[in-house]
Amino acid sequence: MSNLGWFGSWIASNFGRAEASVAPQPEPEPPTEWTHYSRLFRVFVLGVLAIGVLGGAGWLYETHSHKDWAVLVVAADWHAHDGGPSEAFDNARRDISAELRGIGFDEDNMLQFSVRPERYPDAHALVSDGPTIANALSDLTNRTQGGCLIYFTSHGAPWGMVLGNVIVSPGQMAHLVDDTCGNRPTVVIISSCYSGIFVPALSGENRMIMTAARADRASFGCGQDNRYTYFDACVVQNLPGAHGFPELADRVKDCVSKREVETGASPPSEPQVSIGSNVAANLPRW
Numbered sequence: 001m002s003n004l005g006w007f008g009s010w011i012a013s014n015f016g017r018a019e020a021s022v023a024p025q026p027e028p029e030p031p032t033e034w035t036h037y038s039r040l041f042r043v044f045v046l047g048v049l050a051i052g053v054l055g056g057a058g059w060l061y062e063t064h065s066h067k068d069w070a071v072l073v074v075a076a077d078w079h080a081h082d083g084g085p086s087e088a089f090d091n092a093r094r095d096i097s098a099e100l101r102g103i104g105f106d107e108d109n110m111l112q113f114s115v116r117p118e119r120y121p122d123a124h125a126l127v128s129d130g131p132t133i134a135n136a137l138s139d140l141t142n143r144t145q146g147g148c149l150i151y152f153t154s155h156g157a158p159w160g161m162v163l164g165n166v167i168v169s170p171g172q173m174a175h176l177v178d179d180t181c182g183n184r185p186t187v188v189i190i191s192s193c194y195s196g197i198f199v200p201a202l203s204g205e206n207r208m209i210m211t212a213a214r215a216d217r218a219s220f221g222c223g224q225d226n227r228y229t230y231f232d233a234c235v236v237q238n239l240p241g242a243h244g245f246p247e248l249a250d251r252v253k254d255c256v257s258k259r260e261v262e263t264g265a266s267p268p269s270e271p272q273v274s275i276g277s278n279v280a281a282n283l284p285r286w
């Protein structure tokens with residue numbers, strides 16, 4: 001120890017004494033029956049908390065996973081059925097966008113389009129024409145990772161849907177969706193007369209399609225004094241209370257049918273729904 005000097009002597013004198021003077025520890029008490037059940041109870045409580053946390057995380061993901069979806073809402077005409085001016089389509093564009101924000105879709109990933117965007121500066125709407133819509137949707141899907149939600153409201157004909165001064169065919173609409181949304185889970189809603197003609201071209205395993213009418217029927221509510229078309233009104237009314245798009249489709253079909261009976265609109269428009277085999281589990285819930 002003399003080679004360690006004062007530091008070695010200090011370690012020996014202090015730590016050596018401490019080790020020698022440590023009092024013996026009492027033997028642990030044998031576990032009682034209460035100790036056993038207490039441990040089981042603590043394990044049970046921790047298990048319940050873990051399940052709650054995991055379940056809550058799953059709910060949070062399920063209810064907010066659609067924030068990264070690309071959303072387009074398009075008012076594609078501004079005329080009433082008699083050729084006069086109408087706000088019905090732009091009213092729907094504005095209020096459906098608001099309801100979609102309310103159920104969790106991200107405003108930063110949502111674009112609105114109008115044939116007369118200068119009339120609605122607060123909406124920051126883009127002009128409703130084919131190239132603008134295609135380019136904007138392409139840019140939007142390039143910066144989002146979720147699915148696609150596309151909503152068009154306009155007039156329709158047995159061969160397509162009015163988009164400004166042109167008619168968009170089912171093939172052209174399918175080309176737009178295929179090129180931009182690809183294999184992502186996709187919801188396409190088309191609110192126009194004869195819109196059922198779009199169902200065969202747009203349907204797919206990863207697609208849900210809703211239309212305001214079957215292929216050989218008109219839809220109703222596009223007069224100069226209408227706030228919305230019948231179909232759009234039912235979407236606005238039922239979006240907050242539905243818990244997903246399949247439920248929304250059922251509610252809207254019932255709503256449209258009741259409104260047509262109340263107003264004597266005939267023959268019934270019979271909205272159409274197509275849900276692909278692989279899309280249901282990937283659709284947003286709210």
